[in-house]
Amino acid sequence: MIPPKVEDRMIELLADRAVGTLSMDDARELAGLLREYPELDTDVLDLAAAAVHLAYEQAPLAPLPAHLAARVEAALARADVGRTLVDPGTLRTLPIASAPAAPPHARPVAASVAAAAAPWPPRQVAKLGPVGRARTPWIAYAGWAAAAALFLVSAALFRASHGPGIPLANERARLMAQADSVQTSFAALKDEAAKQAQGDVVWSTREQRGFMRFRGLAANPHDKWVYQLWIFDAAQDDRFPVDGGVFDIEPSTGDVLVPIQAKIRVSNPTQFVVTIERPGGVVVSKRERVAMAGKI
Amino acid sequence: MPMEDSVLARVAIGDASAIKDCLQRFGGLVWALARRLSPSTSDAEDAVQEIFVDVWKSASKFDPDAGSEATFVAMIARRRLIDRIRSRARRKEDPLRDSQDWNDPKDDPRAPRGELAAEAGLAAKALEQLRPEQRKVLLLAVYHGLSHEEIAAQTGMPLGTVKAHARRGLLRVREVLAGEGGRS
Missing domain, CATH: 1.10.10.10 (Winged helix-like DNA-binding domain superfamily/Winged helix DNA-binding domain)
Structure with a gap:
């Protein structure tokens, strides 16, 4: 809980940042406060300012000059961020077993030959982006929303985990071989969705990435509920586990690998818990439906 | 917007074909923002390049519940442009702004x-x-x-x-x- 006076100050600083008037001293103060209170959503006022800007941007937009578009395109292609570019055509035609560059919402790794030959449904490719997060009306406590720098790291890791030629199964095996990685089995709890489920998890604190593996976990109706991972960290209050990402399970008889997408740094994981939440996931789980859990 | 149309979702997974689509869909917006908040055309061009690299790095953070893709891109662009303004410490003598x-x-x-x-x-x-x-x-x-x-x-x-x-x-x-x- 952020003390009201501190929250007011943070909002003031975030508003100054959103309109570009944050002084260096204030920027340092804000950084310190955000380290102390990372639960405050730092994007909301920046988004509001962006929306205001769009509202005033009334002139018809000139297209990007051709020379500049070419320059940007080249920069993206040669920059580090371009190294993990995926040719969607390749994604669609590679057998799943040999190229399980699967979506984070659990594309089966061990799939049938027929399934492997089938093209990726467009919907699944399109859903690879982050699943929307529930927000409270304005300055939502996004619980564990990543600070910008941390986010850039996680975004890069997210892309890396889906790059070409880095099958998820291989990545999982590589992580398991890391000296610092932790592993545990998931225990199925009483929820109906997990009654026939098995699973395990591997996590590398050094790389801040990991994978869950499931078999028999029920496919979820996307429009009704989703699975969400929570990572309990010894460095954090157990009331506020780290959001490990929202994911879907598609109908499958084989193993399903799900990359973990921790929203903030996990220092010392003690438990991984999968809950069932409303579509888009939640900021704070009421833990009303807990599917699986694994203690380190 | 249907997720099938989400350029940022494709950017987030490193879909190479998304580069052109991203530039086509948001190039005009970013160019307008950059020209408005930059002191010169050449500075605006540099900013545009940096902004799209930022967009590429941050696409997986896009939250469709929090705003549209255009608003998200505008937010990324504004942050970069504000950083550039601050780093130049040109607020007072910025000729574009003064005009x-x-x-x-x-x-x-x-x-x-x-x-x-x-x-x-x-x-x-x-x-x-x-x-x-x-x-x-x-x-x-x-x-x-x-x-x-x-x-x-x-x-x-x-x-x-x-x-x-x-x-x-x-x-x-x-x-x-x-x-x-x-x-x-």
């Missing part, structure tokens, strides 16, 4: 035209609900990029009042947008 007409008729926000209509319509609606002085301050601060001190000098408002209008105005915009279903 602006601060009594721009855009003081009265209208639903925007063209490709931004869908994204910015709600924001325009939110702005209409602000007090005139709050709207004026946001226009000068957000769109024209004036500092609080410059706004105080332009409008005759006390500095503290300018800060309060900016903060409360943004919060109010956010509230209205959230009330419209969380879309901005």
Whole structure:
């Protein structure tokens, strides 16, 4: 809980940042406060300012000059961020077993030959982006929303985990071989969705990435509920586990690998818990439906 | 927007074909923002390149519940442009900024035209609900990029009042947008 006076100050600083008037001293103060209170959503006022800007941007937009578009395109292609570019055509035609560059919402790794030959449904490719997060009306406590720098790291890791030629199964095996990685089995709890489920998890604190593996976990109706991972960290209050990402399970008889997408740094994981939440996931789980859990 | 049409979702997975689509869909927006908040055309071009690299790195953070893709890209662009302004410490002598007409008729926000209509319509609606002085301050601060001190000098408002209008105005915009279903 952020003390009201501190929250007011943070909002003031975030508003100054959103309109570009944050002084260096204030920027340092804000950084310190955000380290102390990372639960405050730092994007909301920046988004509001962006929306205001769009509202005033009334002139018809000139297209990007051709020379500049070419320059940007080249920069993206040669920059580090371009190294993990995926040719969607390749994604669609590679057998799943040999190229399980699967979506984070659990594309089966061990799939049938027929399934492997089938093209990726467009919907699944399109859903690879982050699943929307529930927000409270304005300055939502996004619980564990990543600070910008941390986010850039996680975004890069997210892309890396889906790059070409880095099958998820291989990545999982590589992580398991890391000296610092932790592993545990998931225990199925009483929820109906997990009654026939098995699973395990591997996590590398050094790389801040990991994978869950499931078999028999029920496919979820996307429009009704989703699975969400929570990572309990010894460095954090157990009331506020780290959001490990929202994911879907598609109908499958084989193993399903799900990359973990921790929203903030996990220092010392003690438990991984999968809950069932409303579509888009939640900021704070009421833990009303807990599917699986694994203690380190 | 159907997820199939989400350029940012494709960017997030490193879909190479998304580069052209991303530039086509958001190039005009980013170019307009960069020209408005940069002191020269060459500086704006450098900014555009940096912004799209930022977009590429941050695409997986896009939250469709928090706003549209255009708003997200505009947020990334503004952050980069503000960083560049601060790093140059040129606020006072910025020739582009000094040439602006601060009594721009855009003081009265209208639903925007063209490709931004869908994204910015709600924001325009939110702005209409602000007090005139709050709207004026946001226009000068957000769109024209004036500092609080410059706004105080332009409008005759006390500095503290300018800060309060900016903060409360943004919060109010956010509230209205959230009330419209969380879309901005």
